[in-house]
Structure formats: C-alpha cells, structure tokens
Amino acid sequence: MSWCQFCQKGGDNLLGKETVRVxxxxxxxxxxxxxRQQLAQSPSTSFLTDWAAxxxxxxxxxxxxxxxxxxxxxxxxxxxxxxxxxxxxxxxSKAAMIMLTGTDEGAIDAAATESGAADxxxxxxxxSDMLERVIRHSLHRYRxxxxxxxxxxxxxxxxxTRTAELCDAISALQQEIDxxxxxxRQLRETEERYRIIFExxxxxxILIAIPSGTFVDFNSQACRQLEYSREEFKxxxxxxxEARETPEQSRQHIDRILxxxxxxxxxxxxxxxxxxxxxxxxxxxxxxxxxxxxxxLFHDFTERKQTxxxxxxxxxxxxxxNQAKSEFVANVxxxxxxxxxxxxxxxxxxxxxxxxxxxxxxxxxLKLFDSECQRLVATINDILDLGKLDNQSLTLAPIxxxxxxxxxxxxxxxxxxxxxxxxxMTVTLDPRTRFVHCDPNMIQxxxxxxLGNAVKFTPPGGTITLSVRPEAEQAFARITVTDTGIGIPxxxxxxxTQRYFRASNHASGSGLxxxxxxxxxxxxxGTLALASPPPGQEKGTEIxxxxxxxxxxxxxxxxxxxxxxxxxxxxxTTLGYRVITTQSGxxxxxxxxxxxxxxxxxDLILEDINGVTVILTLRGSPSIRYIPIIAITGATLxxxxxxxxxxxxxxxxxxxxxxxxxxxxxxxxLLGMTVFQTPxxxxxxx
Ligand code: ADP
Numbered sequence: 211m212s213w214c215q216f217c218q219k220g221g222d223n224l225l226g227k228e229t230v231r232v233x234x235x236x237x238x239x240x241x242x243x244x245x246r247q248q249l250a251q252s253p254s255t256s257f258l259t260d261w262a263a264x265x266x267x268x269x270x271x272x273x274x275x276x277x278x279x280x281x282x283x284x285x286x287x288x289x290x291x292x293x294x295x296x297x298x299x300x301x302x303s304k305a306a307m308i309m310l311t312g313t314d315e316g317a318i319d320a321a322a323t324e325s326g327a328a329d330x331x332x333x334x335x336x337x338s339d340m341l342e343r344v345i346r347h348s349l350h351r352y353r354x355x356x357x358x359x360x361x362x363x364x365x366x367x368x369x370x371t372r373t374a375e376l377c378d379a380i381s382a383l384q385q386e387i388d389x390x391x392x393x394x395r396q397l398r399e400t401e402e403r404y405r406i407i408f409e410x411x412x413x414x415x416i417l418i419a420i421p422s423g424t425f426v427d428f429n430s431q432a433c434r435q436l437e438y439s440r441e442e443f444k445x446x447x448x449x450x451x452e453a454r455e456t457p458e459q460s461r462q463h464i465d466r467i468l469x470x471x472x473x474x475x476x477x478x479x480x481x482x483x484x485x486x487x488x489x490x491x492x493x494x495x496x497x498x499x500x501x502x503x504x505x506x507l508f509h510d511f512t513e514r515k516q517t518x519x520x521x522x523x524x525x526x527x528x529x530x531x532n533q534a535k536s537e538f539v540a541n542v543x544x545x546x547x548x549x550x551x552x553x554x555x556x557x558x559x560x561x562x563x564x565x566x567x568x569x570x571x572x573x574x575x576l577k578l579f580d581s582e583c584q585r586l587v588a589t590i591n592d593i594l595d596l597g598k599l600d601n602q603s604l605t606l607a608p609i610x611x612x613x614x615x616x617x618x619x620x621x622x623x624x625x626x627x628x629x630x631x632x633x634x635m636t637v638t639l640d641p642r643t644r645f646v647h648c649d650p651n652m653i654q655x656x657x658x659x660x661l662g663n664a665v666k667f668t669p670p671g672g673t674i675t676l677s678v679r680p681e682a683e684q685a686f687a688r689i690t691v692t693d694t695g696i697g698i699p700x701x702x703x704x705x706x707t708q709r710y711f712r713a714s715n716h717a718s719g720s721g722l723x724x725x726x727x728x729x730x731x732x733x734x735x736g737t738l739a740l741a742s743p744p745p746g747q748e749k750g751t752e753i754x755x756x757x758x759x760x761x762x763x764x765x766x767x768x769x770x771x772x773x774x775x776x777x778x779x780x781x782x783t784t785l786g787y788r789v790i791t792t793q794s795g796x797x798x799x800x801x802x803x804x805x806x807x808x809x810x811x812x813d814l815i816l817e818d819i820n821g822v823t824v825i826l827t828l829r830g831s832p833s834i835r836y837i838p839i840i841a842i843t844g845a846t847l848x849x850x851x852x853x854x855x856x857x858x859x860x861x862x863x864x865x866x867x868x869x870x871x872x873x874x875x876x877x878x879x880l881l882g883m884t885v886f887q888t889p890x891x892x893x894x895x896x
Pocket of ligand 1: 667695713718720724
C-alpha cells in the first residue's frame with residue numbers, strides 16, 4: 211500500500227504557507243502515518259508527503275527527485291537507513307536526510323551524521339513542533355550547505371581555471387625561456403666560432419680608425435706578424451709600422467691606403483725587432499655604429515717573394531746561359547758546316563774521277579766518308595733550325611706547291627737506299643690534293659725525314675706506302691706514310707716527337723727529325739700524328755700529316771700557234787691548273803700585269819715582238835719580275851737568246867716535248883727549283 215500527496219496541485223505555497231516536500235521512508239506504515247499526521251498539524255509549513263516502505267522503493271523515489279527532505283527510518287527491510295542515506299547522496303540527491311530511529315543511541319546518531327544525515331530523531335521522543343523545527347533547521351542548514359558547496363564549487367572552479375591559466379602562462383614562459391636560452395647558446399657558439407676564426411686566421415685582421423690610422427681591434431696574428439704584445443700593438447698606428455725608404459714616402463702610402471677604400475696594396479712593414487716584411491694589404495671601408503673604419507687584412511708574403519725573386523734571378527741566369535749556349539752551338543755549327551760541306555764536295559769530285567781513276571777500296575772508303583759527312587751536315591742543319599724555331603726566326607715562304615712533285619722528289623731521292631734494302635715504295639695521290647699551301651723546302655724536309663725514317667726502320671723485304679687524300683670535309687690534304695718496319699714501342703710513342711728522343715729499339719740518330727718535322731707542320735697550321743702498329747696491321751709505323759690545301763695556280767700560256775696553245779691548255783687543265791692565254795707579246799705583258807699569274811709559259815716566237823723582248827720587259831717590271839717563266843723554244847737557240855735565258859735562269863722546254871717533261875718543268879718552275887734538293891746538303895742521306 212502506498213500514499214502520496216505530491217500529486218495534489220499547489221506547488222510550493224499552499225494557503226500562503228511554505229511548502230516542503232517530504233519523503234517518509236519507513237517499513238512500518240503506522241509509523242509513517244503518524245509522521246504524516248504530525249506534519250499535517252504544522253501551522254506554519256505545508257508539508258507534501260510521500261512514503262516509501264522499502265529500500266528499493268525509497269531509492270527509486272529519491273533518484274526520481276522532487277523531495278526537499280527524506281525522513282528515513284534506521285531500520286528498513288533488507289538494509290539499514292544509513293546505507294540508504296549514503297547511496298542516495300552518492301546518487302546526487304539534493305534532499306536533506308533525517309534519520310529516524312527507535313532507540314536513542316549515540317552510536318547511531320554519530321553514524322547517521324557520518325553517513326551524511328542532516329539530523330537525527332528518536333521515534334516517540336518528538337512532537338510535531340519538534341519534527342517541523344528539525345525539518346526546517348535541516349532544510350535551512352542544507353540550503354546553507356548547498357549554497358556553501360555551490361560557492362565552494364564555484365571558487366574551486368575559478369581556482370581551477372586560474373590555476374590552468376597560470377599553468378599555461380608558466381609553460382609559455384618556460385618555452386620562451388627555453389627559446390631564449392637556445393638562441394643565447396647558438397649566439398655563444400657562433401660568437402665562439404667567429405672568435406676562433408678571427409684569432410686563428412693565418413693573416414692579420416685589423417680594424418683601423420680613419421683618419422688617425424690607430425688599431426681599434428686586431429687578432430693575435432697581427433701581434434705575431436709584427437712581434438708586438440697586445441698592449442703595445444694597441445698604442446701603434448699604421449704609419450708606425452710602414453717601412454718605406456723615407457718617412458714622407460711612408461706617409462703618402464698610408465694616406466693612399468686610408469683614403470682609397472676597397473683596394474689591394476703592397477706594403478713594407480717593420481717588425482718590433484726591425485725586420486722588414488713584404489705585406490699585401492687588402493682593405494675595405496666599413497661602417498660600425500655610424501663610424502667609418504677600414505677593415506684590413508695583412509698577408510705576409512716575404513718568403514714567397516724571396517722565392518720568386520730567387521726564381522726570377524735563376525730564370526734570368528738560365529736564359530742568359532741558354533742564350534749563350536744557343537749562340538755557341540749556332541756558331542760552332544756554322545764553323546763545322548762550312549769545312550764539312552767543302553770536304554763533302556771534295557770527296558764527290560774525287561769519286562767523279564777528277565783526280566783520275568781510283569782503286570776500288572779507295573772508292574769504298576770515300577763513299578763511306580761521304581755518307582758520314584752528309585749525316586753530320588744533316589744533324590748540323592737540324593741543330594741550326596732548332597735554334598731558329600726557338601727564337602722564332604724560322605719563317606716560312608709559303609706558295610701553292612704541287613704536292614705530287616714534292617712527294618715524288620723525296621721518294622726518288624730515297625729510292626737507291628730502298629732498292630738496296632729490297633724495300634718496295636708505293637705512292638697514291640688523290641687528284642683533289644694536287645696543290646698545298648706550304649713552304650716547299652720545309653715540307654720536302656719533313657717528307658724526307660719521315661720517309662727516311664721509314665726506310666731506316668724497315669727491314670729488307672718490307673714495304674713503304676705513301677698515300678695522299680683529302681681530309682674529310684676540310685680544306686686539308688692528309689699524307690699518310692705507312693711502313694712494315696720495327697715499329698715504335700708503346701712507352702716511346704708519346705716521346706718520339708720530343709727533341710733528342712730515340713726509342714730504345716733503335717738508338718741511332720740525333721732524335722731531332724720528328725721534333726723539327728712536327729714543329730714545321732704546326733707552323734703550317736697542320737698536324738702530325740703517329741700510330742704504331744698502324745690500324746689493322748700487326749707491325750710497322752704510320753705517320754699522318756695534314757697540310758692546308760691551296761688554290762690551283764694560274765698559268766699564262768703565251769703562244770701565237772693556236773694549235774699548240776690549245777694542246778697546252780688541255781694538258782694543263784687536266785693537271786688541275788687554271789689557264790689563261792695570249793697570242794701577242796704586248797697582250798702577254800698587259801695580261802701578266804693585270805692577272806699576276808703564278809707562271810708564264812712563253813713561246814719565244816710571238817705575233818708582234820719576240821719572246822726575248824717580252825722576257826726583258828717582264829723582268830724589268832718590279833711588280834711582276836718574280837713570276838717564273840718557262841721558255842718554249844725551237845730546236846736551236848741563238849747566242850743572245852741563250853744568254854738572256856741563262857742570265858734570268860729561265861728554264862726551256864724545247865719543242866717537241868712529252869707530257870712528263872712538261873709536267874716536271876712546270877712543277878719545278880713553280881717550286882723555284884730545277885732539281886730535287888735534299889735537306890741535307892742537296893743529296894739524300896744514306
Ligand atoms: P732521328 O732524326 O734520329 O731519326 P727522329 O726524331 O726522326 O730521330 O725519330 C725519333 C725516334 O722515333 C727514332 O729514333 C726512332 O726510335 C723512332 N722512329 C721514328 N720513325 C720511325 C719509324 N718509321 N719506325 C720505327 N721507329 C721510328
């Protein structure tokens with residue numbers, strides 16, 4: 211059974227009295243009714259009562275809320291009231307708990323208060339007034355406690371918030387402190403690093419005041435360099451250490467340093483002990499807190515300068531020695547060459563029979579003598595040319611030269627040696643490489659040297675091939691000499707073009723030929739390269755030269771016989787020459803002046819004036835007197851004509867000529883030589 215007055219309407223203020231909602235928890239309904247009646251008698255308070263008979267029921271109602279006061283019997287069915295109070299409070303009940311008990315025991319009283327009860331009533335020992343008073347006091351106290359609790363909670367919350375804010379502020383502060391400490395540490399480290407760099411620098415670093423020249427700051431090296439203590443150094447100015455010859459010179463030099471800004475100066479400084487040092491000063495003006503200073507770096511280069519001076523003197527001495535040596539060598543070489551050449555011609559005349567027939571063994575000795583003389587003259591010529599190459603006095607006299615003529619000349623000169631050794635020499639010439647721009651004497655010498663080496667280093671039965679073809683896409687002729695000889699050892703390859711070098715497998719000769727040849731070819735703008743063995747072969751050597759190709763020479767053919775003129779033109783054009791023609795003497799002279807041909811082929815019988823008059827006119831004209839002339843002659847020549855031709859060394863081409871003669875004569879005339887001249891004293895080496 212249960213009863214409840216909460217459902218009555220009215221709320222807090224029935225009949226103008228304060229309304230208090232009371233839950234009576236008692237398993238004895240009669241006791242509960244008694245309490246309810248006592249409450250109903252209250253004159254000042256209107257109590258709305260509710261009742262719970264069991265622990266469970268009570269707990270549910272307390273949990274549902276809505277009570278201001280719970281009157282709880284100590285003795286309940288399964289649990290005691292103390293536990294209910296504790297549980298209700300734990301569940302967050304806001305009602306004031308008043309314990310009811312049958313006995314007046316202090317222990318229960320204390321336990322009730324401890325459990326959170328607001329007050330304690332002994333059944334039968336209170337009347338309705340007391341009950342109402344206890345309820346009111348409890349409520350009052352409870353409310354006060356509630357307010358207190360709320361105030362405390364509020365305070366605690368504020369304290370908590372403030373504490374959190376404080377903690378945040380402290381942690382932010384800590385972070386800031388950490389950050390500053392780290393920056394300070396980095397600054398200290400950087401400062402330390404800069405200090406070490408500054409102090410340990412190998413050069414003196416000095417901050418100089420302008421214009422006084424005093425040393426505002428400086429590193430240890432500055433003191434070491436000039437042998438002063440820090441204290442002494444502080445009192446100096448830059449003028450005090452400058453050591454020019456006169457104080458005036460020193461002052462001017464320092465003025466320049468202080469006023470010129472970023473610059474590099476060479477200075478002479480006097481150390482504390484009086485030593486003079488060579489110093490290189492690099493300066494840069496800087497601004498510190500608005501004041502201008504000069505930052506200077508003093509680099510001591512005394513030792514280096516001393517070494518340089520020593521070296522310079524040594525070089526001068528060496529150059530002088532070298533010059534003296536070269537002059538001596540050149541003089542001796544000249545002195546040797548003249549008697550040697552005379553001896554050589556003497557021997558040759560003897561061999562030609564000038565002193566009558568000689569016995570065979572004498573001829574053998576004389577031939578040996580001759581060949582040794584030639585070798586010596588060749589070496590002397592090499593030495594003389596080396597000197598000229600060194601002092602750059604070896605000049606070229608380049609012309610457009612018929613390469614075939616030069617190549618054939620060398621081959622023919624060396625043929626006797628090659629034949630004697632059973633060496634086969636072959637030559638292939640590409641018609642596109644007929645003319646090269648070169649000094650023919652120099653190139654003959656190079657070809658002779660290279661072919662001579664090929665003959666020298668090829669055992670009997672071998673072959674030597676010379677081929678000339680155009681260098682791909684370039685205006686060069688590529689001359690390749692390949693032999694099947696002993697080859698050049700790999701370790702010697704890089705050095706065979708150096709002066710005086712001879713490979714270990716053949717140590718004879720002066721070792722100058724290839725070096726000079728290479729320098730001559732380079733002077734011509736060409737190249738010289740070696741391969742040993744030649745590509746695709748097992749043995750032998752291949753030397754490749756390149757020379758710039760030349761424009762085909764122009765030949766003026768002057769002949770009044772149209773048939774001969776046509777024949778000559780045809781022949782010369784086939785040989786790659788450009789040809790212009792004239793028929794009369796006057797026309798020939800005018801064309802020669804206007805066209806400046808490379809060669810004039812002149813028939814001595816012309817339409818108007820005779821050939822001799824033309825020759826005299828051409829040779830008398832300064833602008834064209836250098837042009838080589840070949841005279842086309844009949845069977846016999848009169849005396850005066852012969853004399854003119856011989857006076858001007860004009861070769862003749864007697865009619866009828868064969869094409870070989872014609873070619874040879876033209877090429878020789880173009881080269882300004884009538885016979886092949888070997889580089890060594892006009893005869894091939896043996
Ligand atoms: P040299 O004037 O004494 O002949 P070179 O300067 O012409 O000297 O040559 C230098 C060296 O290169 C020679 O001593 C030789 O060892 C080597 N050499 C040159 N040409 C050949 C070749 N065709 N075959 C083998 N060795 C060569």
